[in-house]
Amino acid sequence: MKKTGAQILCESLLREGVDVIFGILGGAILPIYDTFSQYPQIRRILVRHEQAAAHAADAYARVTHRVGVCVATSGPGATNLVTGIANAYMDSSPMVAITAQVGRSFIGKDAFQETDITGITLPITKHNYFVSDTTELAKTVKEAFYIANTRRPGPVLIDIPKDVQQEEVEFVYPERVDLAGYKFVSKGHAVQIKKATQLINDAERPVILAGRGVIISQAYDELKELAEKAQIPVVSTLLGIGAFPGNHVLYYGMMGMHGTACANMAVQSADLVVAIGMRFDDRATGNTEGFAPHARVIHIDIDPAEIGKNIAVDVPIVGDVRTVVRAMNREIRRGEHLEWLSQLDKWARDYASPESREDHLLLPQYVIRQIYEATQGDAIVVPGIGQNQMWAAQNFVYTKPNSLISSGGLGTMGFELPGAMGAKVGRPDEVVWCVAGDGGFQMTMQELATIVQEKLAIKIAIINNGYLGMVRQWQELFYERRYVDTKLWNPDFVKVAEAYGIPGARVERREEVVPAIRQAMDCPGAFLIDFLVEPEENVYPMVAPGESLGRILHMPKPAAAGSY
Ligand SMILES: Cc1ncc(C[n+]2csc(CCOP(=O)(O)OP(=O)(O)O)c2C)c(N)n1
Ligand SMILES: [Mg+2]
Numbered sequence: 001m002k003k004t005g006a007q008i009l010c011e012s013l014l015r016e017g018v019d020v021i022f023g024i025l026g027g028a029i030l031p032i033y034d035t036f037s038q039y040p041q042i043r044r045i046l047v048r049h050e051q052a053a054a055h056a057a058d059a060y061a062r063v064t065h066r067v068g069v070c071v072a073t074s075g076p077g078a079t080n081l082v083t084g085i086a087n088a089y090m091d092s093s094p095m096v097a098i099t100a101q102v103g104r105s106f107i108g109k110d111a112f113q114e115t116d117i118t119g120i121t122l123p124i125t126k127h128n129y130f131v132s133d134t135t136e137l138a139k140t141v142k143e144a145f146y147i148a149n150t151r152r153p154g155p156v157l158i159d160i161p162k163d164v165q166q167e168e169v170e171f172v173y174p175e176r177v178d179l180a181g182y183k184f185v186s187k188g189h190a191v192q193i194k195k196a197t198q199l200i201n202d203a204e205r206p207v208i209l210a211g212r213g214v215i216i217s218q219a220y221d222e223l224k225e226l227a228e229k230a231q232i233p234v235v236s237t238l239l240g241i242g243a244f245p246g247n248h249v250l251y252y253g254m255m256g257m258h259g260t261a262c263a264n265m266a267v268q269s270a271d272l273v274v275a276i277g278m279r280f281d282d283r284a285t286g287n288t289e290g291f292a293p294h295a296r297v298i299h300i301d302i303d304p305a306e307i308g309k310n311i312a313v314d315v316p317i318v319g320d321v322r323t324v325v326r327a328m329n330r331e332i333r334r335g336e337h338l339e340w341l342s343q344l345d346k347w348a349r350d351y352a353s354p355e356s357r358e359d360h361l362l363l364p365q366y367v368i369r370q371i372y373e374a375t376q377g378d379a380i381v382v383p384g385i386g387q388n389q390m391w392a393a394q395n396f397v398y399t400k401p402n403s404l405i406s407s408g409g410l411g412t413m414g415f416e417l418p419g420a421m422g423a424k425v426g427r428p429d430e431v432v433w434c435v436a437g438d439g440g441f442q443m444t445m446q447e448l449a450t451i452v453q454e455k456l457a458i459k460i461a462i463i464n465n466g467y468l469g470m471v472r473q474w475q476e477l478f479y480e481r482r483y484v485d486t487k488l489w490n491p492d493f494v495k496v497a498e499a500y501g502i503p504g505a506r507v508e509r510r511e512e513v514v515p516a517i518r519q520a521m522d523c524p525g526a527f528l529i530d531f532l533v534e535p536e537e538n539v540y541p542m543v544a545p546g547e548s549l550g551r552i553l554h555m556p557k558p559a560a561a562g563s564y
Helices: 005-015 027-036 050-064 076-080 082-090 117-124 134-148 162-166 190-202 212-216 220-230 261-269 321-331 338-350 364-375 387-395 416-426 438-453 469-478 493-499 510-522
Strands: 002-004 020-024 043-046 068-072 095-101 127-130 155-161 168-170 206-210 234-236 251-254 272-276 296-301 315-318 380-383 432-437 459-464 504-507 527-532
Touching: 002 005, 005 027, 005 134, 005 162, 020 050, 020 416, 027 068, 027 095, 027 162, 043 416, 043 438, 050 068, 050 076, 050 082, 050 095, 050 416, 050 438, 068 076, 076 082, 076 095, 076 117, 082 095, 082 117, 082 155, 095 117, 095 134, 095 162, 117 127, 117 155, 127 134, 134 155, 134 168, 155 162, 190 272, 190 296, 190 315, 190 321, 206 220, 206 261, 212 220, 212 321, 220 321, 234 261, 251 261, 251 338, 251 387, 261 338, 296 321, 364 387, 364 432, 364 459, 364 510, 380 387, 380 416, 387 432, 387 459, 387 469, 416 432, 416 438, 432 438, 438 459, 438 493, 459 493, 459 510, 493 504, 493 527, 504 510, 510 527
Parallel strands: 020 043, 020 068, 068 095, 095 155, 127 155, 206 234, 206 272, 234 251, 272 296, 296 315, 380 432, 432 459, 459 527, 504 527
Antiparallel strands: 002 168
């Protein structure tokens, strides 16, 4: 049967199981949007800026493990997606971005709103397509979805000229994809698995580094079995938070620049590092020269390009984390490591966070802690970038799998609000808390309109320190307190929310924190709380950039009894 390119796209999306798209339209994409009206099965979320469409699709993908779809018109619409696509690429999030292009006869003529978006996004997409032949469109969509969500997930862009959207051709949806050269192994090499299990069985001070790969492959049970059976302590990267229960006795927190002192000391003292689905990002490893100096390294990752990229590896295993760890568990002996674990427990006690230093102050750590207490961890937290993000990572206990959705690799301010939108659309039954920076919030706060229009009951906590806080912290520590352009004038965020029809509260004192969080939770719809926190509070512990993990700056004092 003959169909237009726009219909073929919609039919193909349906066959890929797409039930929601995030986007905003324009001239070149009008045929597609016009056709969307015939497909009410596909929910359209009308955003206010394309960056938000990409972040929302990205977060939707992270919470559902399905491909998130964003749509933009040609030219500025497409270029506005770029940051969001790069964000998804850095954090291995499966996404398909659909952009419109000017008609084929206009290409190369600097036509109105013509941009070479496939050229622009080449380094930040897993793959991209320019559809020059309408008969190729169905096959292209099939491949795009396959590529986006197999092997190491990532964004794929499809650029569709306006006249391709309008042209009628025969529609046949391919049954399968046939991509020569796109191969991957899930199983992991048996000999390597054997070597790894031997190292684990023989280790005295092993530590597991859990990354986002554990979450992507949903290897929660397998990781737990490995850790429990062999009694191996687990630390995680920022994006690995939620791979292992945050309240488990074997969990020692996040490693890296703002990781717990205990986690970093564990890595530095270990005789075996078992890195699972993580890529040794510099924020996680510190200076690679001094990284885990006494340890052999096992690295399990689906992407062979990650092996040996930043850290020399003794036993590489390329494969799907879940499949590999499952195979390893069959050969792992029961272990004990009593001495090692009691050493870690001692470090955890001695270097616990001294958040309670001054009880009368409104400290950001306290705010996050109270959000945790109020939700009991039964929530998805979507922070921004900077101090708020680190406090959200450190002070909320992520007991549920995949409950922290954060921009890690790109560190994109403004991710928080659209990210929370995508999370809520993907998991409508979950409580979603957006923990925003006052700076980052202003980068995408136009999306309050989308939240209202789409009736998304998101709870927003602005950690308002009046600063681009993390940058200010670096100025304080490394630029002799020269606060160049980090002080922010802010609007009254409660009034901003009110203008959009969202109720809110301003919190200036510690006693007001809990009642405000309660009020937000009791409110059936969206709610915004503006927490005016201590302006110059810093994130500790900290490993200064360029230092190795063992050199923990401002190691906090041992916690006073009865903190919080
Ligand atoms: C789009 C973007 N621009 C600039 C930066 C650099 N940057 C990192 S953290 C930060 C400050 C963030 O301020 P705010 O959102 O208020 O969060 P806070 O650190 O105060 O919690 C900046 C400017 C960034 N990460 N992203
Ligand atoms: Mg701030």
